[in-house]
Amino acid sequence: MLSTIIYRSQLSESVSPERLQALVDHSSLRNAAIEVTGILLLDGQHFFQVLEGSMEAVLTVYQRISQDDRHFNLIELMRDYAPARRFGHAGMALFDLRDYPQHKVVDALLERVTLSDERIRHDRVVKFLRSFVEGRDKETFIAIEQADRWQLTAPRAFLSQPTWQPAPDQRCEFALQPIVDVASRRIVSCEALIRGPKGASPAEYFAQLHESERYQADLHSKSYAFQLAGHLDLREQTISVNLLPMSLVVIEDAVEYLIQQIRHQGLRPEQVVVEVTEDEVISRFDAFQSAVQQLKAAGISLALDDFGAGFAGLSLLADFQPDKVKIDRKLITDIHCSGPRQAIVRAIITCCQALEITVIAEGVEKIEEWLWLEGAGVRYFQGFLFARPALNTLPPISWPERRPL
Ligand code: C2E
Ligand code: MN
Ligand code: MN
Numbered sequence: 001m002l003s004t005i006i007y008r009s010q011l012s013e014s015v016s017p018e019r020l021q022a023l024v025d026h027s028s029l030r031n032a033a034i035e036v037t038g039i040l041l042l043d044g045q046h047f048f049q050v051l052e053g054s055m056e057a058v059l060t061v062y063q064r065i066s067q068d069d070r071h072f073n074l075i076e077l078m079r080d081y082a083p084a085r086r087f088g089h090a091g092m093a094l095f096d097l098r099d100y101p102q103h104k105v106v107d108a109l110l111e112r113v114t115l116s117d118e119r120i121r122h123d124r125v126v127k128f129l130r131s132f133v134e135g136r137d138k139e140t141f142i143a144i145e146q147a148d149r150w151q152l153t154a155p156r157a158f159l160s161q162p163t164w165q166p167a168p169d170q171r172c173e174f175a176l177q178p179i180v181d182v183a184s185r186r187i188v189s190c191e192a193l194i195r196g197p198k199g200a201s202p203a204e205y206f207a208q209l210h211e212s213e214r215y216q217a218d219l220h221s222k223s224y225a226f227q228l229a230g231h232l233d234l235r236e237q238t239i240s241v242n243l244l245p246m247s248l249v250v251i252e253d254a255v256e257y258l259i260q261q262i263r264h265q266g267l268r269p270e271q272v273v274v275e276v277t278e279d280e281v282i283s284r285f286d287a288f289q290s291a292v293q294q295l296k297a298a299g300i301s302l303a304l305d306d307f308g309a310g311f312a313g314l315s316l317l318a319d320f321q322p323d324k325v326k327i328d329r330k331l332i333t334d335i336h337c338s339g340p341r342q343a344i345v346r347a348i349i350t351c352c353q354a355l356e357i358t359v360i361a362e363g364v365e366k367i368e369e370w371l372w373l374e375g376a377g378v379r380y381f382q383g384f385l386f387a388r389p390a391l392n393t394l395p396p397i398s399w400p401e402r403r404p405l
Helices: 017-033 057-065 101-111 118-122 124-131 203-207 211-231 244-249 254-266 280-282 285-298 313-319 340-355 367-375
Strands: 003-012 038-043 047-056 073-083 094-096 150-152 173-181 185-193 238-242 272-277 301-307 326-327 358-361 401-402
Touching: 003 057, 003 124, 003 280, 017 057, 017 094, 038 057, 038 272, 047 057, 047 094, 047 124, 057 073, 057 244, 073 124, 094 101, 101 124, 124 272, 185 211, 203 211, 211 238, 211 244, 211 254, 238 244, 238 301, 244 254, 244 280, 244 285, 254 272, 254 285, 272 280, 280 285, 280 313, 285 301, 313 340, 326 340, 340 358
Parallel strands: 038 094, 185 238, 238 272, 272 301, 301 326, 326 358
Antiparallel strands: 003 047, 003 073, 038 047, 150 401, 173 185
């Protein structure tokens, strides 16, 4: 089946026109052997390439291209299937935008396209090409620095560490993972993640409980989370806890119980954030509303967790505006090289800005992901890049810093 990949990248400084032509000629030959055709656009600073062929062949070529150090910041913009090649002539054409006057460049490009006029009008690949040629894509393009210009500081302890030993009869414990403001090197919140005996994951912990006791266990476990937080020297930081919305719905006086536990540990409700996941909120939206009102009335903040992973997405915000939105790791992973993820996350950021909702990116593992997100305007981050969760204590944090020249 005929497939297409489009990517865009930035040229490394050192590519001369002669070397470029040689590169294209060389790869044209190699590509012809596996029937990969397309076009390589160049505006002096960026490449924009369309690769067409069988998915296997196109991926092989794309893999090889990704390794090439003559360019960086590769972003895959599109991966799709089509009935016919847009550039049916054999080989890979090189198209330098600077060879044409501004008003002629689009026509010159379209002349190379081997589709019917009708197809050209509706073809996404052609639309992508036009957007690049006309410079429209620059409005949304975020140029990031090369990751090797950055390094991580040695992990550093932050708040004073609790000397905390859970009681032997405690049925669960909590690991803490910080949410950080990298630009000002501050911790904004510590998230408490539940752990079963011997460090079992939340899924394992809840699975071994009978369904009838799950909500009760979830709610009551929070007293341990607050106890742990009470031992941290929290100042402007908040403590974030995860709860199934149903734990607040089916258990009588659940919110009152939470508030009582918070105060009992010497904390204020304003220092607490309750995180609920998108999917759970939708499934029992009406029932959850009164719990939301009680939490807000007490001064507790709400965060929508794993945002973008569920079925509702942005439409959920039409009826329910939390204080914070945590963008799901699936959207964050490799965001620096995925055009679709970038478009979705930009939309989430724009929407949350308009609604004054704080955006947190979760699951950040790579410097490049963090660089792109910072460039897009995200300020708060959580992920293994900065710190992994640590049992009963706040882990030390690694901060990105520019490498000395
Ligand atoms: P979550 O609230 O979205 O928490 C983040 C999860 O992602 C944690 O897994 C954390 O260890 C992991 N994580 C954080 N940064 C990274 C990263 O950079 N890369 C990767 N690969 N993973 C990262 P954990 O602790 O296994 O928790 C899983 C989920 O269990 C949580 O997702 C939360 O929805 C739920 N959960 C945790 N504690 C509780 C609780 O007390 N009650 C309820 N109802 N659910 C909880
Ligand atoms: Mn969470
Ligand atoms: Mn999450």
